[in-house]
Amino acid sequence: MAGIKDVAKRAGVSISTVSYVLSGKRSVSKETKQRVLKAARELQYSPNAGARMLRGDRTHILALSAPMYETTDYNNYSVFFLKTVQRARKYHYDVLLLAGDDEEQDLARIVESGLVDGVLMLDVNIDDSRIDIARNSSVPFVAIGDPGDTSALNAVDTDFTRMGREAVGRLADAGHTKILFVGAHREDYERGSNFLIRLRDGALFEAHRRKVEVVVTYQPKGDMAGIQREMKSILAQHPDITAVISQSNIIQLGNLTTAITRLGYRIPQDMSVLSAGMGGEAATLSTPVDEMPLLPEVVCQRAVDIMMDVLDGKQRRCGTLELTAARYFERGSIAAPRSEHRAGSVPISDSARSADSVSDAPSVSDAHSVSDANPVPDAGVPDVRIREAA
Amino acid sequence: MAGIKDVAKRAGVSISTVSYVLSGKRSVSKETKQRVLKAARELQYSPNAGARMLRGDRTHILALSAPMYETTDYNNYSVFFLKTVQRARKYHYDVLLLAGDDEEQDLARIVESGLVDGVLMLDVNIDDSRIDIARNSSVPFVAIGDPGDTSALNAVDTDFTRMGREAVGRLADAGHTKILFVGAHREDYERGSNFLIRLRDGALFEAHRRKVEVVVTYQPKGDMAGIQREMKSILAQHPDITAVISQSNIIQLGNLTTAITRLGYRIPQDMSVLSAGMGGEAATLSTPVDEMPLLPEVVCQRAVDIMMDVLDGKQRRCGTLELTAARYFERGSIAAPRSEHRAGSVPISDSARSADSVSDAPSVSDAHSVSDANPVPDAGVPDVRIREAA
DNA sequence: GGTGCGAGTCGAAAAGATTCGATGACAGAC
DNA sequence: GTCTGTCATCGAATCTTTTCGACTCGCACC
Incomplete structure (x- = not known):
């Protein structure tokens, strides 16, 4: 419950100095820095999430959109959640799990509210309706899975x-x-x-x-x-x-x-x-x-990494599709x-x-991809009929 | 990106009037109400999450603490996530998934930051260190699983x-x-x-x-x-x-x-x-x-329900343990x-x-519990030796 | 006519962190 | 002695919403 004000008072400095010590965005003298850090430690200071969101340009939260269908196999799903969360924590990000019954509306609401800095999408369908939300959104999206259309987001997937x-x-x-x-x-x-x-x-x-x-x-x-x-x-x-x-x-x-x-x-x-x-x-x-x-660890890590690059301006917001070789x-x-x-x-x-x-x-066996085979044409699989058993 | 200010301008009223229309906490004339709602709809107004958190007394977010161990069986875990999220959405709550490598620290940080209104705990251990966090926390905890000591939280579990x-x-x-x-x-x-x-x-x-x-x-x-x-x-x-x-x-x-x-x-x-x-x-x-x-749906629903009752002041913050009969x-x-x-x-x-x-x-077969058998003493299982195969 | 009241509305404060611009101290240059 | 530049620090504005207190009506009552 201790705020930055309390830390400032205890350290005998101004609020802004505390902020600069904690963020490192301006130089602060060694003694002051240590006094501030000591005070923060003693008061167990933890910045208020709401205030940070309101003022700062980062909320330090990512949304993980995980739609559920009747036939979804829960078993394979959860590993993706966990790998995503674990990777996001490495960047000091938390993950909001969107897995309600009205995925589309939840996603739109969250994106509009400015609660999250970005959205990771799981289990992408062809013509996924979430892509429209990405297109109209001010926050970046990264799909775990190939949505086909990457004009509004980046994507990473196993090949x-x-x-x-x-x-x-x-x-x-x-x-x-x-x-x-x-x-x-x-x-x-x-x-x-x-x-x-x-x-x-x-x-x-x-x-x-x-x-x-x-x-x-x-x-x-x-x-x-x-x-x-x-x-x-x-x-x-x-x-x-x-x-x-x-x-x-x-x-x-x-x-x-x-x-x-x-x-x-x-x-x-x-x-x-x-x-x-x-x-x-x-x-x-x-x-x-x-x-x-499936390689949940690999794709989730890459998805989070790409998201961070986009947020840091190191990568474009959309258009890339990264495929990982199968093992x-x-x-x-x-x-x-x-x-x-x-x-x-x-x-x-x-x-x-x-x-x-x-x-x-x-x-x-080592990571392995088909050696020098003809690449699959972009348009998808050509003239191949799906033959089904009777 | 439209804020309450934009809605107010468009509707030709003050900011506070818009707020009262949207929250219903004071009476507003019919015409004004309709003008405001129309403007909000047209601008696709969605209140800023950060500002709400900062000013309001609810963040509308719950934390779900899901520690991971080497031997944790992912397969059974994810269903608990999903059932929790789905139930929380019924109360217009979102869920933050805590499943990082340093569960204890993450939990303390989140609780301190005021980001969540409450914490749901999964996979509770005997002498779980998270209970100390609950004790020192200003937000309520509900354990999914019996932590033994319920002096700092409520708990719900299968019997x-x-x-x-x-x-x-x-x-x-x-x-x-x-x-x-x-x-x-x-x-x-x-x-x-x-x-x-x-x-x-x-x-x-x-x-x-x-x-x-x-x-x-x-x-x-x-x-x-x-x-x-x-x-x-x-x-x-x-x-x-x-x-x-x-x-x-x-x-x-x-x-x-x-x-x-x-x-x-x-x-x-x-x-x-x-x-x-x-x-x-x-x-x-x-x-x-x-x-x-396991009955994830049953216990997760009850856990969320109990959390909401506590938040609404309808139930005490701690001390109750609810056991569900097995099937x-x-x-x-x-x-x-x-x-x-x-x-x-x-x-x-x-x-x-x-x-x-x-x-x-x-x-x-119908829900069934052992009929009129002697209840197990509170102290746990008495004078029973665990005999292990060699 | 003055007073009281309720309904409807508004202005402004408040929440807590970030960050820009300003200030003061001090060292070094002339 | 004055000027310039750098470093360390501070004050104040800012983000958006909620909510308290206050204001203005119009109406009823004495």
């Missing part, structure tokens, strides 16, 4: 298109020619969830380029029974599928590997499995899975396809595999 | 002691006499993580009362291999264990059921499994598991023990179980 391409590329390299792509919830693609779509379409693009076939399906309702039914039906219809790329959450991935095993396929001998664009926990599943995870973690769930593979072969009992076939800590 | 008791009670009712309790990370108990300890000790208390034996172990390192080794060793040492209560996260729970299955036990015929105090996703595992989940979700993973059960029996292949043995949507 999901490349991630999708590399996922297919790795499997193609291993000799697979027909791959099943198991997406997340269909609704999330329909509402334009950007990273899901780019990953999927990157995979389809690479498949087109490599002349391999990719069959697309989405996360079935009804959990284990649903997945098992779905997989059974698809693998019966496409017996030449020898690999699966999963873009669904960790539990569903676990169920997927269980379903595959129950249907009589061994991983990786009969079926290669690769998880892409999810949480990074596939190492801890009972059947560890090769993975290209690949090997866990032994990918192998060359068996030419003699036959769907519906004798089921292999799970317990027949000895426990030591379970790998220990995941081996981490 | 984890009863949850632990009911978990053991249900199994005892079903006829089990020796139960394995698989906890979370040992470090979390050692640092005094409140809900984990209370759940565990509630289980031990009920075991004592019912004269059943509970063997305690903690989440082993090394994921699948570790769990499988651990389970093998424990079940070899204690072949008469017929039920498991798990307090570890969803992936570990999945691995636990897999390990149990691989060791040749069928669930629930040979081994009953029950998950307590975790995320509520055990229904979606390949082997659905009976569950007494039990049946998923068919509990059965009576087989008297003829033998450890090390012939392994049952996973795939030998038909897919239709996988249950559909979980059946939800």
Whole structure:
């Protein structure tokens, strides 16, 4: 409750001198400085946030806009919150979490009120309505995710298109020619969830380029029974599928590997499995899975760094898009396809595999991006049809 | 960027009149009121947050203190964030997320700065250092979790002691006499993580009362291999264990059921499994598991409601602890023990179980608390030794 | 006609920090 | 001795809103 006035009185100096000591914006003699700092310490002085906001040009608060949808996977979300907060604190910034039911209105209100110095946007959709708010706003926006249109903000993201391409590329390299792509919830693609779509379409693009076939399906309702039914039906219809790329959450991935095993396929001998664009926990599943995870730490740090540069005038307010290369973690769930593979072969009992076939800590391959492949055209994925499993 | 001055000018009235129209704290003539509202609308007036804070007695911001530890399970955490934010918005409050690396200092700073009207605390430990901050603070605190000492704040929590008791009670009712309790990370108990300890000790208390034996172990390192080794060793040492209560996260729970299955036990015929105090996703595992989940929505809502009552002077600032009854979700993973059960029996292949043995949507039993059992004494669990597996 | 009252409105103070411009002290140059 | 420049410090304006006290009506009452 002690104000700058109290500190000034105790140190026997004027208010402005205290302010200059604390901000360092003008030179102050050594003795005065120490007296002031001592007084501030003794009184536990903490500047009043309201007054600072009102007078100063910084509020030292960032807004984190995190819209919630029915199908949003909470598990992957929170890590982004935490990494953002931790990075912002390094710059002495606090984070206001916007995750209410009326995201758009909340955001407009906050931006107008001058409560925050900038806005970080999570889970960006194609044609996201928040971009209009950014356009009319006096504070800078940084999107974590590629909004397509960066004319009103800066953006940072993982290169999901490349991630999708590399996922297919790795499997193609291993000799697979027909791959099943198991997406997340269909609704999330329909509402334009950007990273899901780019990953999927990157995979389809690479498949087109490599002349391999990719069959697309989405996360079935009804959990284990649903997945098992779905997989059974698809693998019966496409017996030449020898690999699966999963873009669904960790539990569903676990169920997927269980379903595959129950249907009589061994991983990786009969079926290669690769998880892409999810949480990074596939190492801890009972059947560890090769993975290209989300990189919350990397993108959140960059987003905050960029925001600070913009606020300091070191970078333009909009127009840049920074893509981070994906990383690949090997866990032994990918192998060359068996030419003699036959769907519906004798089921292999799970317990027949000895426990030591379970790998220990995941081996981490270096950051890796598709080497000298043709760049994906700006306009997005061309002439690629999304083929869905029936 | 339009201020109250602009609105006043446009409406042809004084600043104070505008303020009174907007706050409704003094009567204003109908015509004037309408002119002011029109002007405010046209200028998209949004009051400056800093000025409001400085002059007014409410900032309309709550802090959410969410400390992070090495072993914190992010997955369960974020739901608490979101439910808190959503509830706070109902009262026109925003939420500042404190999740930096120096939780204590951040909290003290925020409280001192007058930036927030109140603080909500997550993941409370026994002897939590944040309680001292609450004691010296001028703003009210509400803990989500039982801090033991409620002399400086109010608290709301799930009744984890009863949850632990009911978990053991249900199994005892079903006829089990020796139960394995698989906890979370040992470090979390050692640092005094409140809900984990209370759940565990509630289980031990009920075991004592019912004269059943509970063997305690903690989440082993090394994921699948570790769990499988651990389970093998424990079940070899204690072949008469017929039920498991798990307090570890969803992936570990999945691995636990897999390990149990691989060791040749069928669930629930040979081994009953029950998950307590975790995320509520055990229904979606390949082997659905009976569950007494965390109830983030319930406790977060109550915490915010209580905070608002305190701010409105409708409730005292400290001293109350509200416990919510746990809920039990049946998923068919509990059965009576087989008297003829033998450890090390012939392994049952996973795939030998038909897919239709996988249950559909979980059946939800009504909110339920242990009926007329002796209440747990205030001092905590008496003369119960925590017996750990070797 | 004077007084009292309530409704409607306004002016000005207040909140606490930041920052510009001014002042005083003092050293060094001429 | 006077001038110039630098350093350290101070006073006062400023940011925007809320709110208290005061003012002006018009009307009723004695």
